[in-house]
Amino acid sequence: MKSIDHLDITFQALADPTRRAILARLAQGEASVNELCEPFAMSQPAISRHLKVLEQAGLISRGRDAQRRLSRIEGGPMAEANAWLEGFRRFWEPSFQRLDGLLEEMKADEAKRGKEK
Amino acid sequence: MKSIDHLDITFQALADPTRRAILARLAQGEASVNELCEPFAMSQPAISRHLKVLEQAGLISRGRDAQRRLSRIEGGPMAEANAWLEGFRRFWEPSFQRLDGLLEEMKADEAKRGKEK
DNA sequence: TATTTATATAACCTATTCATTATATGTAAA
DNA sequence: TTTACATATAATGAATAGGTTATATAAATA
Incomplete structure (x- = not known):
């Protein structure tokens, strides 16, 4: 059986600069998809896919505010990644x-x- | 110009479970390619390529001991990654x-x- | 109900990743 | 100098990543 290590998905998600920038933005508070699009020279669908990757990694969670979908950071996976790195301090x-x-x-x-x- | 963020390469390198296992092994001391192969059901060339990825990410450095090439961990990139994660503590x-x-x-x-x- | 706004999904393309096997290179030892 | 051992590289293939444009859906508004 193939061991599914969550760190794979977490580090993979963190390996993209756009996704890290999105997380950095969300560190200042929740934001809608459109707000998250603004800083990037990239289509809205591309951002939506990045958000899906982040969500599947558990790095963000999402809610609804009327038409908008707000994203916010979830700390768990980062804590795991951090803990793994700490082993090499x-x-x-x-x-x-x-x-x-x-x-x-x-x-x-x-x-x-x-x-x- | 395309900003080359070292974190991309570091997180990408850390996203593979084989490479993380290699690092975990190297945390206990340097090791040759063959020694690093042993725990894995995977060809030697595959391991060699993982080592190349780790080396290019700066996560390991390598020396020679007669026919063998010994790998050891370098802390820099992990420190960077750790520092980035700390921002989200x-x-x-x-x-x-x-x-x-x-x-x-x-x-x-x-x-x-x-x-x- | 028709329109607008916000977001998601589909279909597609290209580049990269991760493995394989076969072969080449570098070093030591016979 | 042949042989053996340790490691690297080449060629290949399947799967995935990350972007595009076009289109669908969901909710608010006219």
């Missing part, structure tokens, strides 16, 4: 790197004592 | 949400005082 945080260095030294000492025995 | 952190609520209240009060004037 040692690779960019100097403090974690110092800790890693320390553990390396301790292992080396351990090995040396082993040989001397 | 308000959408999943309860504490940020409380702060947002507070700011909303203050705005509402402000508006009311405006009317009363």
Whole structure:
């Protein structure tokens, strides 16, 4: 069976600059499809499809206000993605790197004592 | 001109489960291509191409050890991705949400005082 | 009810992604 | 210098992504 990892869909959705820009816009409050179209030199159907991708990834949810459909950000998937990245923090945080260095030294000492025995 | 946002490439690279698994493996130390192949029911060329994608995204760097080519994680791009996601922390952190609520209240009060004037 | 406005869907095209198998290259060792 | 091993590249194919235009639907308004 094919494991369906939600991170696939989340990262895939985040990999498009238009979709990230849409999320950035929605961070300032909900917006209609037309409002979300304005900043882009792109057709309305294209934006609608981006919104569908974001919705299917769970990154946004949508409601209705008369004719308009308002989108808003949902935090869950980003939290997941963030949590996954956090697992690698040692690779960019100097403090974690110092800790890693320390553990390396301790292992080396351990090995040396082993040989001397 | 087409803005080349590195986040595109980073998130795109992270969107594949095989590549994420490779990174997870490399988090425990460098490894050769063959070692990275083992866990997967997939041809060696397929893994080599995944490694190329990761390298082009800057997520790994590679060196040589005799016939073998060792890969190791580079933290930069993940730090970037992480930083971008952090911008949305308000959408999943309860504490940020409380702060947002507070700011909303203050705005509402402000508006009311405006009317009363 | 007819028209306008907001959004969604269909049909289509092109480029890219992810896998495959077959083959080439680089390095070490016999 | 042949052989073996580790890895890279080429050629191919199916599936998906991201855009287009044309058209359909849903809700508000005249």
